[in-house]
Amino acid sequence: xxxxHGGEPLPATESVARWTMEQVLSxxxxxxxxxxxxxxxxxxxxxxxxxxxxxxxxxxxxxxxSKPYQTVVDTTGxxxxxxxxxxxxxxxxxxxxxxxxxxxDGSVPQGEPADWAAQWLTARRGRAEAKQAKQEAAGSxxxxxxxxxxxxxxxxxxxxxxxxxxxxxxxxxxxxDLLRGGLATxxxxxxxxxxxxxxxxxxxxxxxxxxxxxxxxxxxxxGPGWPVRLLEECGLLHLxxxxxxxxxxxxxxxxxxxxxxxxxxxxxxxxxVRDHWLVLAQYDTPDGRLTTRRIWLYxxxxxxxxxxxxxxxxxxxxxxxxxxxxxIDAELTPYPGGGLxxxxxxxxxxxxxxxxxxxxxxxxxxxxxxxxxxxxxxxLRGDPWLDAWPVILRDVIPVPSEGGWQLADAEGASAxxxxxxxxxxxxxxxxxxxxxxxxxxxxxxxxxRGFDPFAAWDTGGTEGGDGSGSGFGSGSGSAEVxxxxxxxx
Numbered sequence: 092x093x094x095x096h097g098g099e100p101l102p103a104t105e106s107v108a109r110w111t112m113e114q115v116l117s118x119x120x121x122x123x124x125x126x127x128x129x130x131x132x133x134x135x136x137x138x139x140x141x142x143x144x145x146x147x148x149x150x151x152x153x154x155x156x157s158k159p160y161q162t163v164v165d166t167t168g169x170x171x172x173x174x175x176x177x178x179x180x181x182x183x184x185x186x187x188x189x190x191x192x193x194x195x196d197g198s199v200p201q202g203e204p205a206d207w208a209a210q211w212l213t214a215r216r217g218r219a220e221a222k223q224a225k226q227e228a229a230g231s232x233x234x235x236x237x238x239x240x241x242x243x244x245x246x247x248x249x250x251x252x253x254x255x256x257x258x259x260x261x262x263x264x265x266x267x268d269l270l271r272g273g274l275a276t277x278x279x280x281x282x283x284x285x286x287x288x289x290x291x292x293x294x295x296x297x298x299x300x301x302x303x304x305x306x307x308x309x310x311x312x313x314g315p316g317w318p319v320r321l322l323e324e325c326g327l328l329h330l331x332x333x334x335x336x337x338x339x340x341x342x343x344x345x346x347x348x349x350x351x352x353x354x355x356x357x358x359x360x361x362x363x364v365r366d367h368w369l370v371l372a373q374y375d376t377p378d379g380r381l382t383t384r385r386i387w388l389y390x391x392x393x394x395x396x397x398x399x400x401x402x403x404x405x406x407x408x409x410x411x412x413x414x415x416x417x418x419i420d421a422e423l424t425p426y427p428g429g430g431l432x433x434x435x436x437x438x439x440x441x442x443x444x445x446x447x448x449x450x451x452x453x454x455x456x457x458x459x460x461x462x463x464x465x466x467x468x469x470x471l472r473g474d475p476w477l478d479a480w481p482v483i484l485r486d487v488i489p490v491p492s493e494g495g496w497q498l499a500d501a502e503g504a505s506a507x508x509x510x511x512x513x514x515x516x517x518x519x520x521x522x523x524x525x526x527x528x529x530x531x532x533x534x535x536x537x538x539x540r541g542f543d544p545f546a547a548w549d550t551g552g553t554e555g556g557d558g559s560g561s562g563f564g565s566g567s568g569s570a571e572v573x574x575x576x577x578x579x580x
Contacts, residue, residue, distance in 0.1 A: 110189060113416065115190050117373055119186055127187075137152055137198070138153075146165060165215060254294075255335065258291065275318055296354075344427070348474050367419070371534050372387045373413060382402065383409070414442060423435060428473075458482075458485055484498055489509075489522050489526050495509060498542060501530040507542040508541040510538070512543060513544055522577075547579060
């Protein structure tokens with residue numbers, strides 16, 4: 092069921108906006124899918140295509156077999172299905188179909204869904220309605236867990252906390268032995284010792300500790316200065332251990348952060364925040380066992396920045412995907428602690444550019460590089476294990492520096508170096524071309540490795556942000572935003 096901005100069903104005559112090619116490509120799980128989707132974005136590969144006002148797109152794609160692949164996309168989710176054997180979401184056929192629709196050349200006409208497409212759409216939207224009804228019932232207190240359920244859950248949590256405590260104590264002893272033997276000899280023991288230690292943390296039901304131990308194991312012999320980096324990471328791991336062991340004495344937000352960093356499951360429980368959320372960036376981080384998708388959102392009215400996380404098992408892309416640059420009218424429920432993570436809740440309208448609501452060519456408000464550093468430092472006070480923090484830089488110019496690039500304030504007062512990861516991506520040259528030596532507004536993540544840009548706006552001398560840094564983190568200011576950003580990743 093499609094919902095309007097007021098929560099009522101959308102009229103059947105209200106057509107969901109067509110996505111741009113750039114927005115479609117932002118959904119691709121990897122470069123290979125992006126290239127394959129581009130190859131399939133030609134009418135010759137397709138038959139029986141169509142779209143309707145509800146946001147459904149469907150078509151039959153020629154494959155290697157005798158039967159064509161049946162591909163359906165519900166852009167209100169978005170959600171995808173295809174009869175191909177691919178385990179990627181969206182697959183190359185879904186991307187090719189959406190790119191063909193985005194071209195607007197008439198190859199995908201408006202009409203009624205084919206029977207095979209209508210069957211999937213009806214079932215999917217029925218499940219969505221049932222899930223929404225269940226969430227509303229839970230919110231109203233219906234079917235609340237009884238005292239016995241609460242007691243059992245409390246006992247399970249206590250048993251797990253005891254295991255994590257035992258694991259933290261064991262890890263402290265291993266860190267002590269490492270320092271006593273000298274960090275300079277850590278590269279002689281090999282990776283097996285680190286993996287065995289990480290396995291012990293998994294047994295202790297502390298996957299967060301296990302992950303940080305594996306990261307430690309990759310540092311010895313990783314290049315000049317690795318003992319210094321190893322000592323820094325050992326210090327952070329020791330800090331996390333001691334924070335867990337003394338969690339009863341910590342303020343509630345910091346204690347919640349520690350539980351999350353250790354790896355205990357937490358639920359989104361804050362009051363829902365409804366806003367028009369602009370999708371700023373989406374990218375995946377695989378670690379061999381799991382693929383983590385991060386989606387950054389900016390609230391037009393609240394001025395808040397939020398992070399959605401979605402996970403996919405090895406070999407499968409995460410299912411949640413939102414086109415970069417669209418705006419969704421939805422509720423987000425924040426997680427406890429000082430972070431920005433939230434869950435996507437009820438959506439009141441399909442993801443769309445929302446013409447008529449947003450002021451064109453006006454990016455979110457940002458601030459100077461000095462303000463960004465201050466925001467990152469403040470965030471580290473609440474979460475010392477934070478790798479990066481989302482910031483919006485206003486009126487910065489990409490300039491070459493010794494061994495790399497940096498973003499300098501237009502007045503030349505200060506600058507932030509770009510991370511090595513950013514230097515290796517083609518998005519750097521998009522940013523340089525967009526700037527042309529003039530000021531731009533850039534969204535990205537700032538961490539101890541430098542600044543990683545994800546999206547940029549050519550603002551030149553336009554007015555639109557107050558330059559006070561209200562776009563950093565969860566400020567209280569508001570701004571008009573647009574889907575006119577250049578996607579850098």
